[in-house]
Amino acid sequence: MKTLRAKLFMSVGIILLIVSCLSYLLPEIFIRREIKQGGVYINQYVQQMEQKILQTSSFVLLYRFMESGAALLGDAKRAEQVEPLPADLWKFAVEIASYNPEIAFVQLSLTDGTSIVVSPEDAELYLGHSQEFKEGKLWVKIQGKEAVFLAVPDPLGRDYLLFSQDQLKNLAKDASLDPKLAVSFLQASEFLESHPQISFAPFSTATVSPSIHSQDEFYRFLLQKQTLLENKLSLISALETWQQSFLHPAGIFRLGDQKQSGQVVLSQEAFSGQPILPLPLQPNQEPMPFLRHKKGYIEVEAVSIVERQHPSIRIAIGFSVSKIVQQIAQLIERPILITEGNNLIVGISPEGDCFNDIKMQDSKNLTWRGVDYLAFRVPLAKLNLVVLTKKSQITEIDSFLADLGKRLMQQISLNLVGVTLLSLGIALLLLGRICKKITSPIAMLACAAEDIGKGKIEAIELPKVEKRQDEVATLTHSFKKMILALRERESIRGMLNKVVSKEIAEKILSRAIELEGEERVATLLFSDIRGFTQLSQHMKPKVLIKILNAYMTRMCAIIDSTHGVVDKFVGDEIMALYGVPIDLEQHAIKAIEAAVEMMRVLKQWQTSHSESFSVGIGIHTGIVCAGNMGSENRLNYTVVGANVNLAARLCEQASAMQILVSEETWRQPGVQQAFKFRKLEALSLKGIEGLVPVYEVEF
Numbered sequence: 045m046k047t048l049r050a051k052l053f054m055s056v057g058i059i060l061l062i063v064s065c066l067s068y069l070l071p072e073i074f075i076r077r078e079i080k081q082g083g084v085y086i087n088q089y090v091q092q093m094e095q096k097i098l099q100t101s102s103f104v105l106l107y108r109f110m111e112s113g114a115a116l117l118g119d120a121k122r123a124e125q126v127e128p129l130p131a132d133l134w135k136f137a138v139e140i141a142s143y144n145p146e147i148a149f150v151q152l153s154l155t156d157g158t159s160i161v162v163s164p165e166d167a168e169l170y171l172g173h174s175q176e177f178k179e180g181k182l183w184v185k186i187q188g189k190e191a192v193f194l195a196v197p198d199p200l201g202r203d204y205l206l207f208s209q210d211q212l213k214n215l216a217k218d219a220s221l222d223p224k225l226a227v228s229f230l231q232a233s234e235f236l237e238s239h240p241q242i243s244f245a246p247f248s249t250a251t252v253s254p255s256i257h258s259q260d261e262f263y264r265f266l267l268q269k270q271t272l273l274e275n276k277l278s279l280i281s282a283l284e285t286w287q288q289s290f291l292h293p294a295g296i297f298r299l300g301d302q303k304q305s306g307q308v309v310l311s312q313e314a315f316s317g318q319p320i321l322p323l324p325l326q327p328n329q330e331p332m333p334f335l336r337h338k339k340g341y342i343e344v345e346a347v348s349i350v351e352r353q354h355p356s357i358r359i360a361i362g363f364s365v366s367k368i369v370q371q372i373a374q375l376i377e378r379p380i381l382i383t384e385g386n387n388l389i390v391g392i393s394p395e396g397d398c399f400n401d402i403k404m405q406d407s408k409n410l411t412w413r414g415v416d417y418l419a420f421r422v423p424l425a426k427l428n429l430v431v432l433t434k435k436s437q438i439t440e441i442d443s444f445l446a447d448l449g450k451r452l453m454q455q456i457s458l459n460l461v462g463v464t465l466l467s468l469g470i471a472l473l474l475l476g477r478i479c480k481k482i483t484s485p486i487a488m489l490a491c492a493a494e495d496i497g498k499g500k501i502e503a504i505e506l507p508k509v510e511k512r513q514d515e516v517a518t519l520t521h522s523f524k525k526m527i528l529a530l531r532e533r534e535s536i537r538g539m540l541n542k543v544v545s546k547e548i549a550e551k552i553l554s555r556a557i558e559l560e561g562e563e564r565v566a567t568l569l570f571s572d573i574r575g576f577t578q579l580s581q582h583m584k585p586k587v588l589i590k591i592l593n594a595y596m597t598r599m600c601a602i603i604d605s606t607h608g609v610v611d612k613f614v615g616d617e618i619m620a621l622y623g624v625p626i627d628l629e630q631h632a633i634k635a636i637e638a639a640v641e642m643m644r645v646l647k648q649w650q651t652s653h654s655e656s657f658s659v660g661i662g663i664h665t666g667i668v669c670a671g672n673m674g675s676e677n678r679l680n681y682t683v684v685g686a687n688v689n690l691a692a693r694l695c696e697q698a699s700a701m702q703i704l705v706s707e708e709t710w711r712q713p714g715v716q717q718a719f720k721f722r723k724l725e726a727l728s729l730k731g732i733e734g735l736v737p738v739y740e741v742e743f
Contacts, residue, residue: 055478059471133357134315137162138284140361145273148364149320152357159319162280165364167314169276172297173244173305174204177235181228184297186308187247194232195297196225203282205293206308209236220290245304279309287315321360365427370396379412381419381430389427485516489523501530561671566623567635567709568688569608570662570695571599571642573616579657591655592616598645606638611682617695621683624670632665632712636719639663639703640743646701662694664706686732693729694738707737719743 133152140150141162148165174195175183182195184206194212195204207215207229215221216230275298283296295310365382373380373392381402382389391399391412402412410417410432417432485507492504504527507520573579573595580588596618600610603620607628611619620638623631639661650656666687674680690706698704710721720742726735 056475059474062470062474133160134162134284134287138281140359142277142281145270145277146363146368148362149360151320151360151362153319153360154357159317161316161318161320162284163314163316163320164273164276164280165362167276167280167309169272169279170308170310171247171305172308173247174297174299175242175244175304177232179228181232182297183242183244184308185242185244186310192236192242193294193297194229196228198282198296200285201282202298203279204297204299205286205291206295206297206310207232207291208294209233211292211294212236215291218290275307276309279307280314283309283311283314287311320362366390366392366398369429376431379417379432381428381432383428383430385428482516485520489519492523492527496527496530501527501534561669563667564624564670564683565666566621566668566670566683567631567663567665567712568668568683568691569603569618569620569622569635569639570692571618571620571639571659572661572695572698574658574660574700576616576657579655583655587655591653595649598649599642602638602641602645606634606641608634608638612680619692621670624668624683625681630712630714632663632709632715633718635663635665636703636705636709636715636741640719640741643701643703643743658700660695660698660700661703662691662696662698662705663703663709664691664694665709665712666690666706689731690729690736693732694736697727697729697738703741703743705739705741707739710737710739 133154137150137152137160141147141164145164149161149163152160154160170189171187172184173187175185177183177194180197182204184193184195184204185191186193191208193206193208195206198205212229212233216226216233218226221229279296279298282298283293286293293311295308297306297308299306369380369382369392373394374396377394379391379393381391388400388402391402393399402410408419410419410430412432416435418435420431420433422429422431488505488507492506495501495504506524506527507516583591596613599618603610603618607622609621609625611621613619620635622628622635622638628634642659642661646659650658664687666685668683668685668687670681670683672681673684694704694706704724705721709715721739722742724738724740726737729736
């Protein structure tokens with residue numbers, strides 16, 4: 045059995061062990077967290093520069109991928125056997141242009157000196173609005189252009205072929221054209237001449253110019269650009285089918301979900317027979333950079349040349365560098381230079397503007413517009429990218445690390461204090477719970493003892509200790525047994541106090557008298573008022589009850605003084621027991637003494653009260669059955685049997701102020717010596733066989 049001392053010792057030991065573990069583990073956890081967080085702070089600062097440089101490196105990888113992809117594409121195409129048909133060559137060029145969205149142009153140089161150029165970079169993806177003409181044909185107007193085009197459904201797909209007003213006149217005169225189509229072209233041409241203005245839905249004036257200030261915005265911009273390039277390449281591929289046909293449409297129009305607007309690509313921008321490269325190409329020439337002016341800004345192209353053997357076709361694939369560099373400069377918010385060796389080609393500001401007013405002191409230190417920069421060089425085959433970073437931003441790292449170290453020390457100190465307080469709080473909480481668990485049962489037992497002292501033993505609440513095996517459990521079990529014994533004793537006391545005097549009740553309790561039922565020899569006394577019925581008829585109820593209570597009180601006092609037990613009251617009748625429930629020597633003598641005293645007191649009553657009445661008393665001794673009788677909720681200690689009935693019959697036969705005793709009582713030891721008797725004639729009593737000898741007590 046575990047003692048309280050052992051429990052407390054074990055509990056305190058466990059608590060100290062827990063606190064020790066917490067004091068060791070929690071500071072380490074918090075310190076690691078702060079160091080990790082400090083690393084995050086450092087990374088957040090350093091990555092503002094390094095992460096964006098890595099994005100520049102990603103561009104380098106992208107460029108090298110495109111460069112290698114172009115060479116692989118040339119090797120793959122070299123193995124193919126392509127007939128030297130112009131249509132096939134245009135399709136071949138479009139396939140190469142569609143190989144990678146970053147390809148700016150594809151130039152095929154044929155042996156006869158002609159060139160085929162497909163330029164997705166030069167071809168704009170326009171927004172076009174449509175207006176119905178007739179028989180499935182539409183009028184189409186392109187945003188930013190004054191010309192109106194006739195859109196004819198493409199019989200090979202879901203697009204519309206666009207024809208300008210000049211084309212309509214020429215095609216209407218073509219005898220080889222389908223007559224219905226020729227008539228449509230002629231009607232459209234005449235309509236445009238007579239109706240220079242055609243009503244179209246207004247174009248939106250809002251321009252989408254996304255700002256790039258974060259990596260997520262950069263990736264969203266690239267995704268948007270990727271989608272537009274895919275749409276553009278899809279339209280160029282659809283337009284390529286008609287590139288060398290006799291129709292040679294001015295462009296292609298694809299309706300969108302809104303049915304009246306869509307996307308347009310023009311043939312003159314996507315296809316050309318004029319070479320883009322100003323220099324003749326040599327077989328197996330390495331990628332080379334060159335400059336060209338396009339739409340107001342300088343563009344740098346990186347060119348890969350692939351040689352075909354059958355037929356001999358020289359392929360130049362160009363990748364635009366300047367646009368990507370502009371996007372990177374805006375993203376990292378730093379100037380970027382494009383150089384060839386140590387020669388500056390063009391510089392791009394963080395705002396995306398081109399410049400060349402920079403002094404290059406050496407490969408690492410530069411000055412631009414009065415600000416000193418450090419250079420980070422990214423080599424690209426024939427070109428170099430130089431990323432510029434302000435020197436003042438570099439020195440900020442030192443002060444940042446100093447502040448970070450100070451902050452870490454403060455956080456670690458605060459965490460140590462917090463861990464100590466937390467450990468102390470946990471220890472106090474656990475000790476409080478353990479003390480409550482130990483002292484709570486003791487407090488409940490103390491309250492129970494106080495209630496017992498006040499006589500409240502019915503509603504006492506004891507602690508639940510079924511699972512405990514310590515001193516508290518032992519004390520609780522003993523306390524429970526004591527309460528059960530007290531409840532049983534009080535139950536017996538309450539029952540006896542109703543039928544016997546306090547002294548007799550205490551004597552019964554102290555001797556543990558059997559009350560469950562037994563046969564005993566006892567003397568029974570019955571007393572009954574004579575003429576009580578007539579007395580009650582002419583007396584008020586309150587007065588009658590008052591007189592009767594006074595009479596009963598005096599008679600019961602006499603019975604108690606002679607050690608008798610009042611069994612019950614039946615109207616004006618009193619039934620008293622002598623010899624039960626406790627043994628009583630000379631119980632017959634005590635019963636007769638009580639009867640004589642009752643007569644004496646009654647005579648005094650008659651002389652002092654106007655309301656006088658007489659009683660008759662019957663006494664008999666014999667064997668009776670004694671015990672608690674009644675219902676489960678209401679019991680009464682009494683006696684039953686033939687001898688009880690005989691004593692009651694003697695009382696009925698007794699005259700006013702007469703005491704009758706049976707022969708059994710008369711023969712009890714010491715009775716004849718103690719009292720004088722007069723023998724009467726034997727009586728025939730109701731319910732009793734034979735004649736019953738009877739004696740009258742003289743007093």
